[in-house]
Amino acid sequence: MSSAARTVPLVGPRRAIVLAAGLVTALVIALLAATPAQASTLDGVWHDPYGDDELYAAQPTERSPRDPMAGENVTVRATTWPIASGQSVWVTWSVNGVAQTPRGASWDYNSGNNTYWKIDLGSFARGDDVQYTVHADVNGAGQRDIGPFSFAATSWSTVTDVTNVIDNGTSVDIVTGDSAGDFTPKVRFAFPRLDGYDVQIAPTGSGLNLSGLTGYTLTNGASQVTIATSQLVLKIDKSPYRLSVYKGDGTTLITRQYDPAQFRNIGWASDGSSTVTKIEDHFLSPASERFEGFGERYDRLDHRGTDVHNYVYNQYQDQGATRRTYYSVPYFANSAGYGVHVPSTRYAIFNLATSRSDMAGFTVDTGGALNSTLTYQFFTGDQTEILDDFTAETGRPLLPPKWAFGLWGSANEWNTQAEVDTWLNQVDSSGIPHSALVLEQWSDEATFYLWKDAQYTPTAGSGSLDYADLTFPSGGAWSDPKQMIQDAHDQNIKVILWQIPVLKENFTSNPSTAPQQHLNDKAYAAAQDFLVKDGAGQPYRIPTGQWFGDSTVPDFTSTAATDWWMSKRAYLFDDLGVDGFKTDGSEALFGRDLQVADGRRGDEMHNAYPNEYTRAYNDVVQQKTGGDGTLFSRAGTSGAQSQSIFWAGDQSSTFGAFQEAVRAGQSAGQSGVPFWAWDLAGFTGSFPSAELYLRSTSQATFSPIMQYHSEKSDPTPSEARTPWNVQARTGDTSVVPTFAKFANVRMNLVPYLYTEADDSASTGVPMMRAMSLAFPGDATAATYDQQYLFGSQLLVAPITTQGQTVKDVYLPAGEWYDFWNGGRALGDGVKPYYAATDSIPVYARAGAVIPLNLNDAYELGGTIGNDVEAYDNLVFRIYPSASSTYDYFEDAADAHRAIAVTSDRVARTVSISAPALTTAATYQVSGTKPTAVAVGGSALTEVGSVAALAAASTGWFWDAVQQLTYIKVAASTSARTIAVAGVDKAAYEAEFAAQTGVGTNTDHPGYTGTGFVDGFATSGDAVQFDVWADANATHQLRFRYGNGAATSAVRTVRVDGTSVGTLTLPSTGSWDSWGIASIGASLTPGRHTVRIEYDSGSAGGINLDNLVLAR
DSSP states (O other): OOOOOOOOOSSOGGGSOOOOGGGHHHHHHHGGGOOOOEETOOOEEEOOTTTTOOSSOOOTTSEESSSOBTTOOEEEEEEEESOEETEEEEEEEEETTEEOOOEEOEEEEEETTEEEEEEEEEOOOTTOEEEEEEEEEETTEEEEEEEEEEEEOBEEEEEEEEEEEEEOSSOEEEEEEETTSSOOOEEEEEEEETTEEEEEEETTSOOOOOOOOSOOEEEEOSSEEEEEOSSEEEEEEETTEEEEEEETTSSSEEEEBOOTTTSOSSEEEEOSSSOEEEEEEEEEOOTTOOEEEEESOSSOSOOTTEEEEEOBOOOOSOHHHHTOBSBEEEEEEETTTEEEEOOOOSOEEEEESSSSTTEEEEEEEEEEOTTOOEEEEEEESSHHHHHHHHHHHHOOOOOOOGGGGSEEEEOTTOOSHHHHHHHHHHHHHHTOOOOEEEESTTBOSSSSSSBTTOBOOOOOTTOOOOGGGOBOOTTSSOSOHHHHHHHHHHTTOEEEEEEOOOBOOOOSSSSSSOOHHHHHHHHHHHHTTOBOBOTTSSBOOOOBTBTTTTOBOBOTTSHHHHHHHHHTTHHHHHTTOOOEEEEOOOOOOOOTTOBOTTSOBHHHHHHHHHHHHHHHHHHHHHHHHTTOOEEEESOBOTTGGGTOEEEOOSOBSSHHHHHHHHHHHHHHHHTTOOSEEOBTTOSBSSOOOHHHHHHHHHHHHTSSSEEEOOOOSSOSSOOOOOHHHHHHHHOOTTHHHHHHHHHHHHHHTHHHHHHHHHHHHHHOOOSEEEHHHHOTTOTTGGGOOSOEEETTTEEEOOOOSTTOOEEEEEEOSSEEEETTTOOEEEOSEEEEEEOOTTOOOEEEETTOEEEEEEOTTOOTTSOOOSOSSSOSEEEEEEOOOSEEEEEEEEGGGTEEEEEEEEEETTTTEEEEEEOOBSSOEEEEEESSOOSEEEETTEEOOBOSSHHHHHHSSSEEEEETTTTEEEEEEOOBSSOEEEEEESOOOOOEEGGGSEEESOEEEOOSTTOSTTOEEEEEOSTTOEEEEEEEESSSEEEEEEEEEEOOSSSOEEEEEEETTEEEEEEEEOOOSSTTOOEEEEEEEEEOSEEEEEEEEOOTTOBSOEEEEEEEEEO
8 A cells, every 4th residue: 555645636535645654754854956936836735624534544634633632732734735935824724603803824834736834723711612723825915715623622521410310111220410510421231141231321311221131139328339130249339430340259359340439430621512432441450460352453362451442454564563343343351251242343542551650441433412422332251251242242153164274375466367277287186175265356447347368348327237248258267257166166165256445436457447337336326426525525545555545445334336336246156156255455535524315424433334245245155055155354443243253454464464463363253253363474574484384274274264375466476375385485395294284183173163163153163263262261372362262172272483392382171182293291381392383383172072084094184175074084083081962963953962971980981972974084082092892882892903993993002103993883863872891091101201311212112102121221210291180099000011121110100299119120021012010109180290310229120111100
């Protein structure tokens, strides 16, 4: 994007100069060589008090501040043109109807063909009504005027003492005094939920419309008002007004409003008679409280100590550094156990311990009506419970089609059918499974619904074209789009087409002139009032310098306009069978006075327009595809989660942007947006290194949606983020095979992804769960923003720092299993994890049940294909705890299947309640090799290999490497019990334990895990295991070892640093044979260390394979 200075004509605010704030200094310097002055010339004067109402930039002809408050110095800025000697600028003005002495302007600077002026009006008192007109002349002649303009100076007022309490039956009104003495404020409480409340603040006491349930009790005491439900108690001090919120017991404080003796809690900005412009509320906030949410935020998860703006904005790159976002939500969750949502699309600012270190609040624009009110929703519980309530209010997330959880491919440079055909062939030949193709540069870049280079006879703007009306000339960009889409579908790849909600104005290239069809559409849209309007009722134009500047914008609040707009695109579904749209842009409405068909104004529509855009498109996509299509969108606010998948926008290809993306995904999830993606390895800037690409790929594998995309439209060499292009560009031959592994892992995960997605759609809980959300009682976990719980079962800790190979992974309390090799780790601390670029730290929690789709070899990451409907091998990987339950979503039957797992470590059994399923399934159960497996009381046959299991209809096999028992069962219409006997918890592998003076090896067969410890033969050698005991009991420490010597070896065993005895390890006959040696130890529940060491009384050499903790 760029901005440029332009001559400002006499008419039209859309033509006013737009200067990015950061360029002003440079432009002033450049003015030393500005256009020479012309004598005695004045063509016009311009002033616009609000400019474009953009938060992050001001025009040089605005009033400052735009909405003055009492005591603020007011400056009026204006411009004249052309630059000429003898010009003068001044204002005539009045205050409260009393004329003031005209005030002259001072010259500010020249730029291009314009002179810029400023007039200082001084400051004003509350209630002052100021009117002014800007005048200009040249040498006393040729006067030009603009205006009049006006403003009313406001100041802050606040509630005082409670004067009355009114029970409305479905709500309660608290009437208070006004610190300014102007109004009779009311604060209304209603209970749409018994564990939360809604509040509506009415500074003038009018405009109240809130109601809720009747299940509350009201007690009006002498000094305090109590409103109670079965789950929540509100206590309101009367003198002065102050709210405290308690749990249902009435004694456990959740939060309270700020102490009015220190600073106001409820307040409003008003002139005292004609307007209320802002309303706010403040709460007491101890330093330990975290504030999370606010939409898709890139710079941090906890926003304490910052001001957060509720403002949707198209920020190209550097979203974290600028603290700007495409997806802004006026919602937060507080670690004290509550959340707040402001259901307004107007601008709001959340001040979170910034003006006062123990105060947090929010200030919301109102639109200026005297009877303005502020409503906000107050939720209680942990973040999961709060999100359930929040999305119940704002809209449940829309479950994407199942194919959306495969790999998406996209590149802006794919602008011809030849490019797409080449990509489809590469996908096929590489064997790397993809499920979606996104085309950005498919259209004529004018209508955005007709294919580039298509030939047709233009139709009236009221009409629409069909595919049969288009012909595709030889040598054009697209020769047969219908066949191309069919070819993609034949490869089981869906097709998404890019969209932008504009009627484009400027044409310099691609194409260089507007096609007649586009002109017809523009004229018809304007004639039918299908466009957003400016304050004068004329078609609104996007400000010059913004993306698609000067273009007009369709009004999606108009049913007629929406139907007309979408009718143009109907043939893409009806004739070609496209599967959805990438709905880009929409952060384009600036100006408080804009008008739309449903009566809202620009101050509401700036944030709301993206939602109207995606709503209009989603309605059509769902109808045309029978619910099997999707949108892929960038911008939105509260409620947009019910219409689209979202992606993180335009990020650079850097490790810093990678880290921001990981935060943004978690933040979006904390704000009700579970279905989210980013352009893995970045969208723009320098081409990614192989390291960045592979680290990003591994992380995106464990993201809600996985996709690659790149910006440049016609680069040489290619900038596409395809694995084969990255391998060619970087020269790193590991890229394609590593990417293929992760793409296959992605397909392996589809049953898990879709189950977790279904839960997200039902409850609002995110797929990508911030540690604070997943582990609300663990304050340490909350500080780790580069790891997250993916779904309910997997902890993912991507390596997001350049050059790093060992990551300190924080594991919350409990046992964790390495997803790749079954290695055990204990929580409540940091675990260093080595991962080359072909791996990523992933742990399954104890009790996890993870549904997978594996190939016939049961390989995680093995070639699997891209079919999301028919699974090769439905597998449930289980890491038993004492008891756990997982609800698997069998979408083919539209049924949720409960899988219950219990383990009895004394009896050495694991029991699985296997549900009815329409397909065969294999249960992979972590543990030692069992003595027997039965299904429904009938013994299963053990087989000798994975291949034998794949060939059999039922049976079981023990995998010594991962310590998994594979139990294959047939489809069934009824539930069955799988009984695993003679089984202990999976062993703690020696190769993963802490080692002193020893090494690891794989040169003797029969070991479990990935190897064993060898060289364990001299004084000081030791292996130390971190173990987890489930019960207060005597445990058997069973060491699996090899001793090829003729005599026994001896070692000392210590638990938590204290010796529990000497362990004798008899000869196993050869180094290729393994034995078990046991020693008893009394353990309390929780974490312990077990150390086996060669000390002064030890003898002999051993290889050590593992340790089993048995009962």
